[in-house]
Amino acid sequence: MKGFVDEETCIGCGLCPSICPEIFEMDNETGKAIAKDIEIADDTLEDAKDAEEQCPVEAIDIK
Template identity: 50%
Template sequence: MNVRVDEELCIGCGTCEEICPAVFHLDEISGKSQVIDAEACEFVGCCEAAEENCPVDAIMLEE
């Protein structure tokens, strides 16, 4: 599974990091979410929840 964050849409709310800290991290400089371990999506299983709960639909999952 491939996961990415559209930094243009991301508002830095931190929801994805709260739900799935193994995969997402808020960058201290930009304040935007970044993917730190895309492979963890397959093992942790929280990426779908992060995608569904992103208030601005900035997270994209691709098989």
């Protein structure tokens, strides 16, 4: 599984990297979140899904 962030929907609130910094980080150029292009480890999956659920604009997809 991997994390994905819809750049057009993201508002740059910073919540996802605060919940799951192993997968999400803020892009310094756009000010929006991005997902690292890595497979989500089993011990990180719960945090990644928590970030997906808590995103205020539903810009995150875990698949």
